[in-house]
Amino acid sequence: MKKGKFITLEGMDGAGKSTHIPMIVELLEARGVEVVSTREPGGTPLGEKLRALLLHESMHAETETLLMFAARREHIANVIEPALARGAYVLSDRFTDATYAYQCGAKGVLPAKIKQLETWVQGDLRPDATLLFDVPVEISLQRLASAREPDKFERENAQFFEKLRQAYLLRAAENPHIFHIIDANQSIDKVKVLVKETIATL
Template sequence: MDDRQGGALVVLEGPDHVGKSTQVERLAQWFRQRKRSVCVSREPGGDALGETIRTMLLGESVDGWTELFLFLAGRARHLNEVIEPALRRGELVILDRYTPSTLVYQGAQLGEEVVLQLTSLPVFRRPEITIILDCAAPLGALDTLDRFEFSGLDGWHERRVRYQILARRFGWVLLSGDGSPESVTERLVGVLAQEGIG
């Protein structure tokens, strides 16, 4: 298959501390070295409003529905201001977290099906590929001050299982994140090549 040279949205997902952010940057570097135009972003965040929402939600506790709608508002803005323009320019967009995180985190609290309905609204673009990094254990210590990590290892393993179940349900790629950063990048590049993304 010929490499897809138009815009493509690649989502990298998984529980905390499985190397997502590291691999997003390594993938971007790999493609840029091959003269591919790349846009790197993250959720929550990615633009000024998204970063404000991120700071607010990481710093204080709000009820589950408010949290969900703030995340979705930030996503809609992020898509409109950052992702869609980059895709129209033909760039490869590599995104750290997207819909799977919403289903895993907010879905566990509010109900998976209702969260799925909201995240499936037409405003929310479907990625060309979603890859879940799966590790046997966190690659670093969990932050006890981060309210999304305070549940410790038990909570981390619960979220890992939810990612695995959802990956099977929705056809996301479940990829081992164990091993050296170089070996994980090599696996990721191989998966993207199979999808014609290069």
């Protein structure tokens, strides 16, 4: 059986990536393949419980990192790997690049520690493609100000978001064969066109 593909969506809070998930699922399903749409942190019953802690409880940045990878291990074992093994496309709203951006880039956890956890928890599993929805920090903050009740990450200041954005762009520069940067500082319709064009190449 042909192995599936693993596609991840990344970006700062307020970048608008989650808005495009239904369309991406539809585009992939049009190819006649099974599509599993999931998210991190979360994706499993235990992962969703950990998500609630991670988004709303104050904790040390390294504790946060360890909980992220605990949720990720469950996610990989129970959702991602079984789906890929049966030939499905897996679409995940965030994955390990988010940990590098949030916990390493914005919160100062050493990248070597995250790399160790990545190797232990994931083995050889890496995304086949990552769509990074990029917007200037001021746009992200404007969008969040008019959105729902913010979680603890969404309440962070502009300096945090600038570190976050730069960490994401660094990840993209280091992995150009995987990352596709989407200029999300446009109307939803224009971003949809960019997303469609990118998905068509995968």
